[in-house]
Amino acid sequence: MATPLLASDGRPIAAISAALDPAEADRLDDVGEELKKAVAVLGPRYGLNHA
Incomplete structure (x- = not known):
């Protein structure tokens, strides 16, 4: 199970799992x-933003 971490411009930069x-x-x-x-x-x- 994972969810992305997004930079303020929407680029995915990491994930937490x-x-x-x-x-x-x-x-x-x-x-x-x-x-x-x-x-x-x-x-x-x-x-950061979240998806």
Whole structure:
């Protein structure tokens, strides 16, 4: 599971990702939402946007 980090001009510059044990595969949607929220909160602090 990954979500991109975008520069202020929209260029992709990095990604934040997470891995789960196969036994936790049912949590993929929740983890994806957590990643998007983390990027939305932290990205602007570093001059980044999220997709």
